[in-house]
Amino acid sequence: MKRMKRNLVLFASSLLLLLLWQMGAVILDSQILLPGVGPVLSALLSLTKEAPFTLNLFSTVLRAFESFIIIVLSATMLGIAAGRNSWFSLMLKPFVVVLKAVPVMSIILLAFIWFSSGTVPLFSAFLMGFPVMFVQIEQGVLHLDKNLDQMCDIYDFSPRMKIHHFIIPSLMPFFLTGARTALSMVWKVVIAAEVLTVPQYGVGSRMHLAQVQLETEKVLSWTLLTILLTALGDLLFDAIVLLSVRVKKAKDARRVPCVL
């Protein structure tokens, strides 16, 4: 019941958003300033029928996925090392502070000077997402419960058991927060970099071309697509998390002997 109510509220607020958009379009009465819902949806439909559509979409998804994986792996490893070694953390601090403070556009423009247009989105997304995830993992390691650590040592936990039953579960909330934030950042930066650097294929490149040709309905169609992609990415992420929680619980339940 609660879930149904929640879905109903979500649906109603989405409908309100569409209504506001349509009202704006009617008031402005200009296809260039703000096309209505109908023309945008039909533009979206025709986009999906165009030949390089899948390639454009796939290129963007691949760039986002690649940078996300690189962020997760590198930030996890370096975050753990920094959490365990204060000297290493201090050494990385200037890099992290600079990366957190530099505007996205500066990174994209600089990367465009250094790399080819296809590599810029990947590189920029990595630089923007890395500090977010790194800081979370480092904090996670710093917040590991020293009392539990002592308990594991006293009760003779092997390093493998300690990692499996104490460290990973303790780091998981920090990991999930970092990964979720980095993922949403990656989508935005990849598309922004594609808009600025216009690689041969990519959602951002198509947006840029549509904007140059004043095809606002196409810009909005591609924007809608990116919103869908982000939502899909978040859903997939949540599904993986839920699945792993269920697998862990099922595994735990299998360990418990039947006493009846």
Add this chain to the structure above:
Amino acid sequence: MRFVEITKRYGDNVVFDHFSLEIPHQTILSVVGPSGEGKTTLLHMAAKLLEPDSGKVVKELSEEGPVSYLFQEPRLLEKSNVFSNVELALHKAYENKKERSEIALHYLDLVGLKESLSLYPAQLSGGMRQRVAIARSFAHPSNLMLLDEPFQSLDIRLRYDLISSFETLWKEAPKTTLFVTHDPKEALLLGDSVCCLGNPEKPKLLVKIDIPREARNISDATLLSYESQIVESLVND
């Protein structure tokens, strides 16, 4: 186990100064004392988590090796269920999964948690969590048991229930035990002897309790007289 001529200081604060104390094999020594008088330091030295500045901790051959430590708080793994929390402490000693399982079950049964094996710590009450910790400490194969005020955060009824659970388990497998507490009553109910700290050089009071553990009653006149001795020793310098 014996603490022989141990000295331990934290900066200018001398907690122990050539202090000696003996816990006879397979008995419980209760240690009572105000905060900051070295109760936890004593436990940490017994567990080899801390080294004395001088002097030594001598253990009998049968007391060497792993220790069981019952902490103030249960210290359970939040993402592991009740059964796993006990069974994981047995991995090093028992390679056989079935054997581990049986031992964990046995102790969880003794503390009355056989029906709660699949529950996670977040689903347990404070008393149940501490019961899991007690089961874990007895299931863990050790000959030395260290208790750091494990009942202090519980309400009075639960506290005496758990003391009784502890007593049952201890009777089944007696281990040399050092029991640190603030509460003279707890100390008297469990200890074969009670020691009061407060003087860095020697125990302020060391009494042997002659009443059998199972016959001890909190309102017993002899126990009450022991209690008043302890309180007097703690209050007076």
